Amino acid sequence: xxxxxxxxxxxxxxxxxxxxxxxxxxxxxxxxxxxxxxxxxxxxxxxxxxxxxxxxxxxxxxxxxxxxxxxxxxxxxxxxxxxxxxxxxxxxxxxxxxxxxxxxxxxxxxxxxxxxxxxxxxxxxxxxxxxxxxxxxxxxxxxxxxxxxxxxxxxxxxxxxxxxxxxxxxxxxxxxxxxxxxxxxxxxxxxxxxxxxxxxxxxxxxxxxxxxxxxxxxxxxxxxxxxxxxxxxxxxxxxxxxxxxxxxxxxxxxxxxxxxxxxxxxxxxxxxxxxxxxxxxxxxxxxxxxxxxxxxxxxxxxxxxxxxxxxxxxxxxxxxxxxxxxxxxxxxxxxxxxxxxxxxxxxxxxxxxxxxxxxxxxxxxxxxxxxxxxxxxxxxxxxxxxxxxxxxxx
Amino acid sequence: xxxxxxxxxxxxxxxxxxxxxxxxxxxxxxxxxxxxxxxxxxxxxxxxxxxxxxxxxxxxxxxxxxxxxxxxxxxxxxxxxxxxxxxxxxxxxxxxxxxxxxxxxxxxxxxxxxxxxxxxxxxxxxxxxxxxxxxxxxxxxxxxxxxxxxxxxxxxxxxxxxxxxxxxxxxxxxxxxxxxxxxxxxxxxxxxxxxxxxxxxxxxxxxxxxxxxxxxxxxxxxxxxxxxxxxxxxxxxxxxxxxxxxxxxxxxxxxxxxxxxxxxxxxxxxxxxxxxxxxxxxxxxxxxxxxxxxxxxxxxxxxxxxx
Numbered sequence: 290x291x292x293x294x295x296x297x298x299x300x301x302x303x304x305x306x307x308x309x310x311x312x313x314x315x316x317x318x319x320x321x322x323x324x325x326x327x328x329x330x331x332x333x334x335x336x337x338x339x340x341x342x343x344x345x346x347x348x349x350x351x352x353x354x355x356x357x358x359x360x361x362x363x364x365x366x367x368x369x370x371x372x373x374x375x376x377x378x379x380x381x382x383x384x385x386x387x388x389x390x391x392x393x394x395x396x397x398x399x400x401x402x403x404x405x406x407x408x409x410x411x412x413x414x415x416x417x418x419x420x421x422x423x424x425x426x427x428x429x430x431x432x433x434x435x436x437x438x439x440x441x442x443x444x445x446x447x448x449x450x451x452x453x454x455x456x457x458x459x460x461x462x463x464x465x466x467x468x469x470x471x472x473x474x475x476x477x478x479x480x481x482x483x484x485x486x487x488x489x490x491x492x493x494x495x496x497x498x499x500x501x502x503x504x505x506x507x508x509x510x511x512x513x514x515x516x517x518x519x520x521x522x523x524x525x526x527x528x529x530x531x532x533x534x535x536x537x538x539x540x541x542x543x544x545x546x547x548x549x550x551x552x553x554x555x556x557x558x559x560x561x562x563x564x565x566x567x568x569x570x571x572x573x574x575x576x577x578x579x580x581x582x583x584x585x586x587x588x589x590x591x592x593x594x595x596x597x598x599x600x601x602x603x604x605x606x607x608x609x610x611x612x613x614x615x616x617x618x619x620x621x622x623x624x625x626x627x628x629x630x631x632x633x634x635x636x637x638x639x640x641x642x643x644x645x646x647x648x649x650x651x652x653x654x655x656x657x658x659x660x661x662x663x664x665x666x667x668x669x670x671x672x673x674x675x676x677x678x679x680x681x682x683x
Numbered sequence: 684x685x686x687x688x689x690x691x692x693x694x695x696x697x698x699x700x701x702x703x704x705x706x707x708x709x710x711x712x713x714x715x716x717x718x719x720x721x722x723x724x725x726x727x728x729x730x731x732x733x734x735x736x737x738x739x740x741x742x743x744x745x746x747x748x749x750x751x752x753x754x755x756x757x758x759x760x761x762x763x764x765x766x767x768x769x770x771x772x773x774x775x776x777x778x779x780x781x782x783x784x785x786x787x788x789x790x791x792x793x794x795x796x797x798x799x800x801x802x803x804x805x806x807x808x809x810x811x812x813x814x815x816x817x818x819x820x821x822x823x824x825x826x827x828x829x830x831x832x833x834x835x836x837x838x839x840x841x842x843x844x845x846x847x848x849x850x851x852x853x854x855x856x857x858x859x860x861x862x863x864x865x866x867x868x869x870x871x872x873x874x875x876x877x878x879x880x881x882x883x884x885x886x887x888x889x890x891x892x893x894x895x896x897x898x899x900x901x902x903x904x905x906x907x908x909x910x911x912x913x914x915x916x917x918x919x920x921x922x923x924x925x926x927x928x929x930x931x932x933x934x935x936x937x938x939x940x941x942x943x944x945x946x947x948x949x950x951x952x953x954x955x956x957x958x959x960x961x962x963x964x965x966x967x968x969x970x971x972x973x974x975x976x977x978x979x980x981x982x983x984x985x986x987x988x989x990x
């Protein structure tokens with residue numbers, strides 16, 4: 290689960306990670322009071338709050354440029370906020386549809402001495418948390434890692450004892466920090482690690498982390514995502530969820546225990562198992578088609594799930610055909626076939642449907658499909674099914 | 684021989700009285716696996732009954748091990764309590780712990796894996812279909828099935844299968860069996876980013892197993908475990924190896940059901956992994972329908988037998 294920058298910064302403050310002063314506003318009527326609360330006389334940064342990176346370089350659909358802007362005065366900040374609010378911001382990470390800005394975050398503008406990078410996430414090789422830092426902040430870290438890997442420093446934390454003081458010091462020294470900067474950075478790294486660990490965060494990224502002329506070390510930006518599997522023990526974090534930032538179809542799917550992700554293509558798929566679902570998308574592409582979604586019905590797809598899945602699939606106007614790919618290991622293929630027939634009938638499905646069933650009681654399942662009198666194409670293998678649906682949709 | 688488990692392996696089930704654990708315990712009993720005990724705290728002294736089977740239930744893994752000599756466990760405990768269940772098995776000195784549970788918090792697994800350092804227990808999973816060593820009976824019964832894989836699709840033979848994904852494992856096994864190629868052991872290592880046993884761990888065991896003549900390795904986007912295994916294969920493995928990587932079309936940064944399958948950087952994409960496979964002489968399946976055929980091609984190229 291992702292949260293907004295302003296929410297992440299509130300969590301940072303709670304754990305003692307220093308951030309520039311900031312106030313969020315969710316309606317234009319709150320803008321003035323938010324600016325008053327900010328109580329800052331100098332320049333202000335006005336930041337669109339959406340769950341996507343690249344905001345500063347983004348463009349709004351009405352042509353207005355920049356989702357993060359510098360304002361010299363409160364009046365200017367107010368004007369910029371009004372331009373951004375309810376406007377749709379397109380960035381490198383949002384896709385062409387963009388995201389509607391429904392919250393504005395005002396922060397005090399800071400004088401920056403230097404920008405750094407700091408992140409904490411899981412290191413899959415050691416199965417331990419890793420703290421990643423770089424002297425190259427405010428830029429794409431993938432690029433830094435690729436072009437100048439010597440400017441990236443990593444500390445692996447032993448989860449049995451947590452982050453040790455010498456590790457935070459080592460990282461701060463590697464970043465070349467001294468004096469107040471060093472002290473403040475060590476404190477910030479420790480606080481950030483505690484926040485990462487205590488909140489079951491999947492990733493915490495600060496880009497840039499900045500030093501200011503007065504000796505401060507501040508998290509200028511904040512990107513935090515949480516481990517969905519651990520949300521059950523963090524009701525306070527679940528409360529930060531912003532459904533406006535999530536695909537309505539994905540929310541609906543979750544209600545039926547379906548794992549659904551919308552994509553750009555026109556062939557919808559319904560599959561059991563995440564690996565099989567991913568490779569179903571791959572095989573559609575391999576035979577020249579384009580998948581409209583990832584949809585995993587899980588190990589034991591029921592009739593209700595199939596019906597719900599079809600409904601969700603069909604709300605996507607781009608969908609021109611459906612491929613069902615079920616390997617019924619334990620689950621009865623005939624149960625799936627019955628569900629597919631019922632859903633097809635109830636929804637009056639008009640677009641091509643290819644069903645590949647394999648596994649337990651498959652003969653009965655295929656018979657159910659064949660005898661339904663519905664136009665359902667049956668396929669024997671994944672390759673066969675993918676070729677058929679690609680041809681039917683073409 | 685097979686790897687990790689044989690038909691003689693004595694298995695206990697943690698969470699045997701749950702709906703999911705109970706259903707799959709019955710299927711394993713039907714398959715002929717030696718399910719000797721169940722563990723559900725508070726239900727010690729009761730029995731899990733299925734047909735003529737009467738499996739004793741214990742309050743703790745330690746009690747179950749002491750009474751039955753079980754050396755392996757299947758964990759079907761719900762996610763919030765699953766890491767605790769794994770560590771209970773480790774503390775009781777089990778040789779093998781197969782964690783089926785999906786959705787265990789990553790932090791719990793980070794801690795559990797750290798706590799397991801130096802223990803003799805092998806963890807497979809979590810979030811995995813388990814392990815099957817097929818038997819010689821009807822529909823491969825008489826073997827050892829720990830977990831949730833369909834037993835009947837297997838056939839005793841000489842191909843080793845290792846995969847992160849459950850249904851893709853079944854797909855590969857089914858293709859092999861359909862072509863008359865049996866398996867020594869099929870291992871689902873699970874889709875989570877923190878797991879107990881890696882592709883490489885399993886491939887080393889297949890390489891050492893004289894009964895295993897060929898290997899299918901199935902991976903996904905995310906991490907570098909498949910690349911690590913592929914490089915080891917190139918340097919050390921003389922047996923034919925075929926591979927498949929799922930997720931070539933997955934958009935960056937999206938979670939595709941498996942917590943492990945998140946594209947994070949250039950090195951963990953499907954394209955990067957496939958390139959490493961090719962460079963390491965692993966015959967790569969072009970589609971998931973091609974997995975068994977890819978192994979047959981790899982065997983032919985080496986003049987090796989698979990059955």
